[in-house]
Amino acid sequence: MNLILLEPGDFLSSDSAPDIAPDTVRISGRRYQHIIEVHRAEVGDTLRVGLLNGLIGDGEVIEHREGHIALQVSLKRESPAPLPLTLILALxxxxxxxxxxxxxxxxxAKKIYLINAYRVEKSYWQSPWLAASKLREQCVLGLEQAVDTQMPEIQLRKRFKPFVEDELPTIAADSRKLVAHPVTEQPCPVDIRQQTTLAIGPEGGFIPYEVEKLQEAGFESVHLGPRILRVETALPVLLSRLFPSN
Amino acid sequence: MNLILLEPGDFLSSDSAPDIAPDTVRISGRRYQHIIEVHRAEVGDTLRVGLLNGLIGDGEVIEHREGHIALQVSLKRESPAPLPLTLILALxxxxxxxxxxxxxxxxxAKKIYLINAYRVEKSYWQSPWLAASKLREQCVLGLEQAVDTQMPEIQLRKRFKPFVEDELPTIAADSRKLVAHPVTEQPCPVDIRQQTTLAIGPEGGFIPYEVEKLQEAGFESVHLGPRILRVETALPVLLSRLFPSN
Incomplete structure (x- = not known):
């Protein structure tokens, strides 16, 4: 947790606590535990904080009671620039x-579509981790890690064909369209500096029919070299290659 | 398992089985389970195989009995080129x-040093995962994933200062020397096409003393932008940025 991510509800309103400044937050639960156990913060210490979808700054610990901590926050800096990317990811x-x-x-990444594909096992769509609150939890962990405040938007699309035929042309309009596909001639371009829509297949890859449908939608197939990488490794490799300056 | 990694002991010698060709392997255990349960291979099917530290090719299933499978292999291709890299990784x-x-x-990566640093918790050095056989297991999984056969060499160094002062100058000689460090001016270079020694700190980073010692040894500090990434994410990002053509 390199950033304590604050939400509007964390701020003490001057109505409920007239003696407390409006830039004061009270934190309990998971963030409180982390601040106490990992940061080992005490009154007077300063922590890096950020407001969800807002600015980043400092929070000074002004009170510590059993189960909660109060910070006086000062928010000044913009969050890091988002990648110019829409990510289309087979679930x-x-x-x-x-x-x-x-x-x-x-x-x-700020726009993520989790889509179906032939090699996505049907059971994956039943996962409790696809609940909006669970998806959000993972994004919060990513923001806290990276010192960012801008929550990504995640969409689920359980049908490949209507998504690619009807929706994707609009989503990907005016962007460079790439699909990561091991069996192709063209290497992934480096430092492309343009808005990009990137499709990444499931374990085992998109099947030829799916690659064809993406190509019909204007997507170029690109590979990452002879090595086959897991999605969780291929993703940072691809994004780092496309956007090394971000 | 995108590659069935074979070891010399898997080959049936003509002494013990005079009626079997010398290019035949017999596989049981973990690889057998995977071939049967995930690949669902049957007699006549062809699998991608590679000989540890050797060539890559095909293996045709010629026999399947309870608990083992026999493949007739033909090895032709070189494994993918290694990265021109020595990795120095805080444990x-x-x-x-x-x-x-x-x-x-x-x-x-083919040369990896796992080293101590101030922010490496002492208990990590007690981990059973540091046994040579356990380190090798993880490398085998990486080779099987990436369709590679060349086993990395991993060294453990429990003392930072003697390693950096006495050993690192020789290890890093004639290479570009980089240390990933968030608090620095210089961004990580892209596509450097030269032999590189890359040092990556622990969670929380190297402390200033350690960065100074590395700088004295000729290392340049480079950053990956404003985002702080976990080591497991920073590693593919760094390697992809340094060597996008590999």
Whole structure:
């Protein structure tokens, strides 16, 4: 937790506590535990904080009672620039989904579509980790790790064909369209400096029909060399290659 | 398991089985289970195989009995080129160590030093995952994932200062020397096409004294932008940025 991510509800309103300044937050639960046990913060210490979808700054510990801590916060800096990216990701297996969402968020992805594909096992769509609150939890972990405040937007699409035919052309309009595919001639471009829509297949890859449908939608197939990487490794490799300056 | 990694002992010698060709292997255990349960291979099917530290090719299933399978192999292709890299990695926590070694191996690192640093918890050095056989297991998983056969060499160094002062100058001689460090001016270079020694700190980073010692040994500090990434994510990001053509 390199950033304590604050939400509007953490701020003490001057109505309920007229003697407390409006820039004061009170934190309990998971963040409190982390501040006490890992940061070992005491009154007078300063922590890095950020407001969800807002600015980043400092929070000074002004009170510590059993079960909660109060910080006086000062928010000044913008969060890091988002990647110019829309990510289209075949739904990974639940365990990998968590890490992949944390990673994608930490790397600065802000628009993520989790889609179906032939090699996505049907059971993955039943995972409790696909509940909006659970997806959000993973994104929060990614933001806290990367010192970012801008929550990604995640969409689920359980049908490949209507998504690619009807929705993807609009989503990917005016962007460079790439699909990571091991069996192709063209290497992944480096430092492309343009808005990009990147599709990544499931374990075992997209099947030829799916690659064809993506190509019909204007996607170029690109590879990452002879090595076959897991999605959770391929994702940082791809994003680092496409956007090394971000 | 995108490659069935074979060892010399898997080959049936013509002495013990005079009616069997010398290019035949017999496989049981973990690899057998995977071939049967995941690949669902049957007699006549062809699998991708590679000989440890040797060539890659095909293996045709010629026999399947309860508990083992026999393949007739034909090895032709070289394994993918290694990265021109020596990796100096502050020992990660055990859970992250496993993934990081798998990733480093899958990405093509062949020389890895796991070293101590101030922010490496002492208990990590007691981890059973540091046994040579356990380190090797993680590397095997990385090779099987990435379709590679060349086993990385891993060295453990429990004392930072003597390593950096006495050993590192020789290890890093004639290479570009980089240390990933968030608090620095210089961004990580892209596509450097030269032999490189890359040092990566623990969670929380190297302390200033350690960065100074590395700088005295000729290392340049480079950063990955404003985002702070976990080691397991920073590693593929760094390697992809330094060597996008590998």
């Amino acid at each position: 990974p297996r639940p365990k990998m989904l968590k890490r992949t969402l944390q990673n994608a968020t930490a790397l600065g | 990660p926590r055990p859970k992250m160590l496993k993934r990081t070694l798998q990733n480093a191996t899958a990405l093509g």
